[in-house]
Amino acid sequence: MIKRLKKVIFPIAKLAFDTYHLKQRKYTYEGIEVKLSTEVFPPHFTISTKILLDYIQPLDLTDKTFLELGCGSGIISLFAASKGANVTASDINQVAIDALKIAAVKNEIDVNVVYSDLFANLTDQSFDYIIINPPYYPKAPQNDKERAWFCGEYFEYFIKLFAQLSQHIAPNTWMILSEDCEIEHIKQLAAKNGLNFESVLEKSVLKEKNYIFSIQKP
Numbered sequence: 001m002i003k004r005l006k007k008v009i010f011p012i013a014k015l016a017f018d019t020y021h022l023k024q025r026k027y028t029y030e031g032i033e034v035k036l037s038t039e040v041f042p043p044h045f046t047i048s049t050k051i052l053l054d055y056i057q058p059l060d061l062t063d064k065t066f067l068e069l070g071c072g073s074g075i076i077s078l079f080a081a082s083k084g085a086n087v088t089a090s091d092i093n094q095v096a097i098d099a100l101k102i103a104a105v106k107n108e109i110d111v112n113v114v115y116s117d118l119f120a121n122l123t124d125q126s127f128d129y130i131i132i133n134p135p136y137y138p139k140a141p142q143n144d145k146e147r148a149w150f151c152g153e154y155f156e157y158f159i160k161l162f163a164q165l166s167q168h169i170a171p172n173t174w175m176i177l178s179e180d181c182e183i184e185h186i187k188q189l190a191a192k193n194g195l196n197f198e199s200v201l202e203k204s205v206l207k208e209k210n211y212i213f214s215i216q217k218p
């Protein structure tokens with residue numbers, strides 16, 4: 001019942017977000033600031049980004065190779081790089097790519113920013129860490145902005161992701177998902193590509209549970 005109610009509420013919340021986000025906003029974490037285009041996923045409007053930031057905060061990332069796959073605002077990439085990681089930030093949204101390049105210069109943080117549809121332009125690279133904050137609402141996206149929210153009517157994003165991820169798995173590959181999404185179905189899609197999910201963090205914010213999963217081959 002709760003999930004059904006949230007699915008009904010989501011379009012209303014999305015409209016509220018779009019109205020709020022007509023004005024360019026800023027997001028800051030540990031002194032790192034990004035300006036948010038209206039065309040890019042909003043870390044201030046959801047809790048998943050903050051949970052991931054807090055999760056990696058205590059890690060020693062010095063000289064580790066780190067990929068944020070689908071970086072959006074890039075705040076996670078910038079923070080990881082500030083901790084000494086060699087960071088690659090990728091996205092399919094050119095607006096996000098351009099904004100992150102500007103933010104990297106303004107924050108004086110070195111990040112390798114790559115335009116890529118998942119691993120399409122990352123084929124010859126390997127990483128110690130891969131971080132994924134995916135779209136998971138089952139609806140066909142109509143543009144790059146909606147790709148940050150919607151995974152396709154038949155979860156096409158995850159089907160494509162897991163097929164590629166099985167060839168690029170990192171020792172530490174983490175994905176965050178909300179109880180709002182169809183977690184069991186997503187796990188089944190991963191399993192078809194020989195990938196296992198293990199919960200490494202469960203956090204409730206405003207009665208919404210979020211999970212960080214470690215994804216590995218058995």
